[in-house]
Amino acid sequence: MSYLCQLENFEYSCCRDYESAYKHVGKPYIRKDAVEKVTGQATYAFDMELPGMLHAKTLHSPYARARIVSIDTSKARALYGVKACLCGKDANTKVGLYMQDKMVFASGETRYQGEVVAAVAATTEAIAERAISLIEVEYEVLEPVINVDQALEAKTLVHPDINTIQHTVGVFFPQPDTNIASLNTSRRGSLVKGFDEADLIVENEFSLPAVAHVPLETHVAIVEADPYTDKIRIWSSAQSPFALRQMMAAAFDVKESDIEVHIPYVGGAFGGKAGIHLEPLVTLLSRAAGGVPVKLRMTREQEFNYMPTRAGMRGRIKSGVTKDGKITATEIVYDWDSGAYADYGVNVGKTAVYGGLGPYDIENASIVSNTIYTNKVFSTAYRGFGHLETLWTVERQTDILSQKLGIDPYEFRMMNMLKPGSKTISEEVITESSGSPCDCLSAVVKEIGWTGRKTQEEREKEWKTGKVRGKGFAMIQKAPAMPANTATSVIMQMVGDGHVNIMMGAVDYGQGALTALAQIAAQELDIPFDMVKVIPQTNTETNPYDWNTVASKLTFMAGNAVIQASRRMVDQLKDVAARALRCSPDVLGHADGYIYKKHMPEIRIAYKDMALGYAYPDGMGIGGPIISHGVCMADGLTNLDPETGKGLPALAWTFGAHAVEIELDVETGNIDVLKVASAFDIGQVINERMVYSQVIGGVMQGIGSAILEGYKFSDNNVLLNPSFTDNKIPTMKDMPFEVVPIYIENPQLNGPYGARGIAEHTMISVPSAIGNALYEATGINFYRLPLTPENVMLGILSGEKDCR
Amino acid sequence: MTVAELKNDGKACAMDTAHVSSSRDLRVVIDLIVNGERVIEEVEPNMLLLHFLRDKLKLFGAKESCGEGECGACTVLMNGYAVTSCLVLAVEANGAEILTVEGLSKGNELSILQQEFIFQDALQCGFCTPGMLMSARGLLDKNPNPTDEEIREAMAGNLCRCTGYLQIFDAVKRAAEREREEREE
Numbered sequence: 001m002s003y004l005c006q007l008e009n010f011e012y013s014c015c016r017d018y019e020s021a022y023k024h025v026g027k028p029y030i031r032k033d034a035v036e037k038v039t040g041q042a043t044y045a046f047d048m049e050l051p052g053m054l055h056a057k058t059l060h061s062p063y064a065r066a067r068i069v070s071i072d073t074s075k076a077r078a079l080y081g082v083k084a085c086l087c088g089k090d091a092n093t094k095v096g097l098y099m100q101d102k103m104v105f106a107s108g109e110t111r112y113q114g115e116v117v118a119a120v121a122a123t124t125e126a127i128a129e130r131a132i133s134l135i136e137v138e139y140e141v142l143e144p145v146i147n148v149d150q151a152l153e154a155k156t157l158v159h160p161d162i163n164t165i166q167h168t169v170g171v172f173f174p175q176p177d178t179n180i181a182s183l184n185t186s187r188r189g190s191l192v193k194g195f196d197e198a199d200l201i202v203e204n205e206f207s208l209p210a211v212a213h214v215p216l217e218t219h220v221a222i223v224e225a226d227p228y229t230d231k232i233r234i235w236s237s238a239q240s241p242f243a244l245r246q247m248m249a250a251a252f253d254v255k256e257s258d259i260e261v262h263i264p265y266v267g268g269a270f271g272g273k274a275g276i277h278l279e280p281l282v283t284l285l286s287r288a289a290g291g292v293p294v295k296l297r298m299t300r301e302q303e304f305n306y307m308p309t310r311a312g313m314r315g316r317i318k319s320g321v322t323k324d325g326k327i328t329a330t331e332i333v334y335d336w337d338s339g340a341y342a343d344y345g346v347n348v349g350k351t352a353v354y355g356g357l358g359p360y361d362i363e364n365a366s367i368v369s370n371t372i373y374t375n376k377v378f379s380t381a382y383r384g385f386g387h388l389e390t391l392w393t394v395e396r397q398t399d400i401l402s403q404k405l406g407i408d409p410y411e412f413r414m415m416n417m418l419k420p421g422s423k424t425i426s427e428e429v430i431t432e433s434s435g436s437p438c439d440c441l442s443a444v445v446k447e448i449g450w451t452g453r454k455t456q457e458e459r460e461k462e463w464k465t466g467k468v469r470g471k472g473f474a475m476i477q478k479a480p481a482m483p484a485n486t487a488t489s490v491i492m493q494m495v496g497d498g499h500v501n502i503m504m505g506a507v508d509y510g511q512g513a514l515t516a517l518a519q520i521a522a523q524e525l526d527i528p529f530d531m532v533k534v535i536p537q538t539n540t541e542t543n544p545y546d547w548n549t550v551a552s553k554l555t556f557m558a559g560n561a562v563i564q565a566s567r568r569m570v571d572q573l574k575d576v577a578a579r580a581l582r583c584s585p586d587v588l589g590h591a592d593g594y595i596y597k598k599h600m601p602e603i604r605i606a607y608k609d610m611a612l613g614y615a616y617p618d619g620m621g622i623g624g625p626i627i628s629h630g631v632c633m634a635d636g637l638t639n640l641d642p643e644t645g646k647g648l649p650a651l652a653w654t655f656g657a658h659a660v661e662i663e664l665d666v667e668t669g670n671i672d673v674l675k676v677a678s679a680f681d682i683g684q685v686i687n688e689r690m691v692y693s694q695v696i697g698g699v700m701q702g703i704g705s706a707i708l709e710g711y712k713f714s715d716n717n718v719l720l721n722p723s724f725t726d727n728k729i730p731t732m733k734d735m736p737f738e739v740v741p742i743y744i745e746n747p748q749l750n751g752p753y754g755a756r757g758i759a760e761h762t763m764i765s766v767p768s769a770i771g772n773a774l775y776e777a778t779g780i781n782f783y784r785l786p787l788t789p790e791n792v793m794l795g796i797l798s799g800e801k802d803c804r
Numbered sequence: 805m806t807v808a809e810l811k812n813d814g815k816a817c818a819m820d821t822a823h824v825s826s827s828r829d830l831r832v833v834i835d836l837i838v839n840g841e842r843v844i845e846e847v848e849p850n851m852l853l854l855h856f857l858r859d860k861l862k863l864f865g866a867k868e869s870c871g872e873g874e875c876g877a878c879t880v881l882m883n884g885y886a887v888t889s890c891l892v893l894a895v896e897a898n899g900a901e902i903l904t905v906e907g908l909s910k911g912n913e914l915s916i917l918q919q920e921f922i923f924q925d926a927l928q929c930g931f932c933t934p935g936m937l938m939s940a941r942g943l944l945d946k947n948p949n950p951t952d953e954e955i956r957e958a959m960a961g962n963l964c965r966c967t968g969y970l971q972i973f974d975a976v977k978r979a980a981e982r983e984r985e986e987r988e989e
Contacts, residue, residue: 030922030923030925031922031925031927033930034921034922034925034927035914035922036930037927037930037933038905038908038914038918038921038922038927038930038933038937039865039905039906039908039909039914039918040863040864040865040866040904040905040906040934042930043864044867044931046867046868046931047858047864075820078820079820080820080821134820213965214963214965215929215931215965216867216869216875216877216929216931216932216963216964216965216966217867217869217929217931218869265929265930266929267867267869267929267930267931268928268929268931268965268966269929270965299871300869300870300871300872300874300875509928509929510927510928510929510930510966511928512928689925690925692925692971693925693928693966693967693968693971696967696968696969696970696971697928697965697966697967697968698968699968700967700968700969701965701968723870723872723874724870724872724874724875724963725872725874729963729965730969731959731960731961731962731963731969732955732956732959732960732962732969732972732973733956733957733960735956735968735969735970735973739968739970
């Protein structure tokens with residue numbers, strides 16, 4: 001352990017100066033899981049082997065929409081080593097998160113290229129692979145619904161049974177006889193009045209393609225379905241063990257307590273591993289193979305083709321503004337190209353009606369959000385949960401409005417920004433405790449050195465040099481998208497030597513919760529950080545409940561739960577100490593691992609002497625093992641009114657802003673990101689190093705969405721780029737030259753030490769800021785992502801000032 | 805059912821067992837050094853070095869993330885060069901010296917490079933980390949004084965979705981400095 005202590009005192013170059021007011025909270029402690037991860041010791045579901053384990057492989061539809069005429073699995077079944085072979089006719093298990101619209105295997109009709117048609121479990125991966133190649137499927141190819149326009153015509157229905165699909169009633173609204181999986185709306189004030197008051201009305205359309213999450217560990221599941229009972233044991237790369245347990249119980253009509261979910265280390269998730277994915281299929285294979293464990297892992301190609309994505313989106317926005325810069329009305333229609341199944345996609349669509357207006361106080365506004373079925377790979381949650389997409393629409397539009405008005409984009413935003421007393425579109429009142437988007441924007445604009453827009457002459461002069469530079473900025477806003485009754489919990493146990501183990505129900509897949517929560521416990525208990533351990537592996541049999549590891553809510557909610565559990569632990573210790581010292585617990589304090597008498601601090605008992613029960617000198621014992629628990633329930637949230645979207649959806653908003661400076665090569669269309677300044681009102685830094693890493697990682701993922709990434713489909717919706725060769729993500733060469741994170745700390749009253757969530761936020765609006773900077777550099781407005789060299793050059797060569 | 809009955813069972817007779825004998829007939833013995841220890845093993849000729857390390861030697865540090873040499877998660881050192889072990893056959897490693905992430909520490913003390921990955925917070929989920937470390941090791945062994953551009957170039961074949969790379973870059977750069985200092989002492 002000696003080198004770990006040494007690590008604590010080591011200099012590191014990446015963070016800015018940050019002084020914390022607390023002993024542990026705010027300190028840049030190193031990651032709890034770091035040593036295991038730099039030595040190859042960390043075990044992922046991908047690495048796991050169980051005795052007697054079989055290996056599974058899957059067969060996927062090559063067509064976006066086809067009728068399955070016949071499947072012949074006889075040759076596959078006859079292969080030596082094959083233990084199970086299943087297809088649609090063997091399984092009628094339906095799964096779904098909010099809408100029960102998905103079969104485990106395509107049955108009757110395939111709805112996207114990549115959908116699983118059949119699967120095999122065999123003694124080795126090679127045999128399973130070979131068996132898959134022996135399955136003969138006859139398809140009748142059908143005309144697919146290729147995009148949202150075709151889908152909205154509703155000539156062909158992706159789900160002909162849409163009128164009867166079971167769904168969460170009152171939250172999602174499938175439209176009869178259409179391809180609209182859910183239509184959600186919100187409105188505030190009167191659009192007629194707002195547009196009447198406007199001096200200028202501007203309408204635009206913005207869009208972006210589907211994007212892959214790309215966790216480095218592809219999806220993996222191992223399932224052992226006990227043949228003698230209903231027990232199903234799962235080891236998975238899933239990010240939300242308890243949500244998985246609940247959905248598995250529903251899918252297989254067994255008790256929740258029959259489902260056991262074990263989550264080892266997870267190799268990245270980003271929302272793509274929320275929900276239920278491979279587990280039902282592997283359960284069916286395990287059952288068919290007599291209950292032995294079966295492992296299925298996706299190849300990278302399958303991960304692109306078969307596993308869900310971030311939805312493509314089209315945002316149509318109409319804004320009314322007065323000459324002096326007040327936004328009087330905003331009307332937005334978001335159309336989500338959500339693919340073949342609803343999954344989390346409908347919830348992303350729902351979130352857009354309260355999070356999709358930007359952090360602005362607009363008295364007359366309306367948002368319509370259509371989550372639309374198409375014959376494409378389906379969409380799910382992805383870091384930002386719709387906000388990167390909606391803010392691509394809103395923050396590009398805001399920039400264009402300021403161009404048309406001739407008002408500085410910084411001034412224009414500040415004029416319309418949410419401030420204490422303003423209302424959101426849900427008519428939630430913003431207070432001092434909500435955080436300040438204005439503080440964030442001011443900070444990044446200052447850091448990037450914004451001095452106002454370039455003139456056209458300046459742009460033309462710079463153009464002749466072959467490289468043009470531009471600065472741009474954009475706002476960020478996001479609250480956790482969660483049910484009104486979301487809960488989490490932790491259990492804390494004291495070990496005999498006074499160390500504390502914390503069990504949580506959520507998963508740390510790299511975000512740093514193991515470390516941040518340990519700091520909060522160390523702070524509350526006043527013991528060294530090294531004496532607190534958060535158990536990294538989550539297991540639904542022993543760990544306490546957590547709703548989902550999503551929505552940037554873990555440090556916020558589990559942090560509050562740890563505070564509660566810690567205070568209860570101190571109360572227990574004081575209770576034992578009061579008896580041992582024959583005094584009232586009221587006269588006792590706690591510090592430095594001891595309970596002491598406040599007025600006589602030298603009279604004290606160490607935590608460790610009470611951890612398992614206190615023993616008097618004669619050996620007689622009192623107390624007992626110190627164990628406490630803490631919970632956090634989302635407080636005061638409500639469902640939204642189905643028509644107006646009124647209600648309280650947001651546990652806590654995190655506001656922020658990015659400012660970027662880019663350099664464009666006018667010959668190649670290549671964009672280099674020179675500098676990014678990112679400010680977030682996070683209330684309180686819990687661990688400076690982890691926050692820094694969230695910012696750098698999120699900014700980079702945002703750059704990917706901005707200038708690199710996107711699914712490309714053929715005319716019949718076959719994915720053309722299912723590999724890293726053609727579907728690139730950023731590498732170290734795409735890294736910006738400088739990233740400056742800025743932490744604003746206006747405390748959130750219900751957050752742990754005032755903290756707010758900060759994870760997804762760092763990615764949101766990076767594309768918007770780059771798009772705005774690209775206008776500054778070129779005088780051209782771009783409306784579609786990604787801003788690849790190809791797309792930028794096509795725009796430049798078109799000679800147009802608006803590249804739609 | 806007895807073995808005789810099983811053999812006479814129609815299904816069993818029709819079983820395609822060609823792949824069983826073909827892979828059993830062709831085996832090659834390879835003799836190599838892995839993390840400083842000699843290893844002699846029998847492998848199928850089409851076995852990948854990555855699968856040899858993971859499945860045969862149970863060294864699970866090297867990961868498979870793309871299987872096509874595009875992501876770098878399976879990077880190991882082969883005779884001092886960083887290679888993506890998913891593109892190398894185990895038989896090609898016959899006679900070679902292989903170093904994996906499990907061989908990076910010195911006894912029970914982390915190497916400077918591993919320490920710097922921790923100090924600079926150059927990891928989050930950790931899945932790309934073994935490959936990142938091995939690419940960096942390969943670079944620093946061949947070029948102890950890399951320029952910023954040389955670090956970017958050497959590490960560009962390793963994908964990471966969590967960190968955003970800056971911390972990895974800082975870790976490699978700082979490790980190079982500390983290793984230089986250590987050599988000079």
